[in-house]
Amino acid sequence: MGTTRTALVTGATSGLGLATVRRLAATPGWRVVLAVRDLRRGRALAGELGPDTGLVALDLASLASVREAAAAVAGQEPPVDVLVLNAGLQVTRSDVASADGHELTFAVNHLGNYLLTRLLLPQLASGGRVVTVGSGTHFGTLRKSGPYPRPRWEDPRVLATPREGSGQRAYATSKLATVYLSRELARRTRGSTSSRSTRACCRPPAWPATTPPARRPSTAGSPRCSSGCRARRPSSGPPASSPTW
Ligand SMILES: NC(=O)c1ccc[n+]([C@@H]2O[C@H](COP(=O)([O-])OP(=O)(O)OC[C@H]3O[C@@H](n4cnc5c(N)ncnc54)[C@H](OP(=O)(O)O)[C@@H]3O)[C@@H](O)[C@H]2O)c1
16 A cells, blocks of 8 residues: 555654554554654664655754754655654753753743644645643642642743753643643634644543553543544553554
8 A cells, every 4th residue: 555644753762652653654554754853763763664754853952953853844745644742851850941941841842842833734734633742740630640740830931941940840831731732723723614724632642451440540531632532541452562642
């Protein structure tokens, strides 16, 4: 079967992103574009996944790199059917700065993703989908977030300023920003009459069927995306290392 759809996945070289691109690359009809900050590892992975794999350098901690990555995608790739904003990080403190002087967690988990999405919207295929990978930490409750500090939403200029504080709280707050981004994108594109209408969806990683129920965080009350989907727990199918969007 020839290539029919293209998925661009950020943070493709480890963890959930790696599991995602492996699964997509093994699925007939998909071209996968790896957006990675370590090109050496990206090249090795692209070689492993096969000839129908694209590669683009992306450091979300640098807005210049995000712009270069978006320009590269526009110049060398077909329209993107699914943009998976998976890359993210958590650091111990909130006084570390990105290349642009922004608080690192907010910069990588939100600002970089936001700019990449804005720049790639014209590059999305008709009916394209933007999937942001959230987490349960934005809920800020013991039942849904575990013993994690609550997010503390403030003026984005404050959130973008490196300052003393907990890296975990910065992480939870950045994941709340991820939800806001996805919901706003969904709101703005819902009911669009444009042929380029886009669907946005924010999901915590789905848990494989092999994960004992007691170890799975609750997703009740998870935000719905424009198409009404909700973070789901697959009852069967993917192997333990594979996420399901
Ligand atoms: N694991 C969980 O339990 C869990 C739970 C809730 C939500 N999440 C979310 O799931 C997503 C993936 O997490 P994971 O567990 O797979 O983490 P991971 O194994 O640490 O992978 C994170 C990915 O993000 C990339 N990355 C980090 N900083 C970057 C930057 N500045 N620019 C570009 N890429 C960058 C990393 O690149 P390198 O490969 O070069 O390091 C890596 O590929 C994240 O958004 C995370 O917040 C995870």
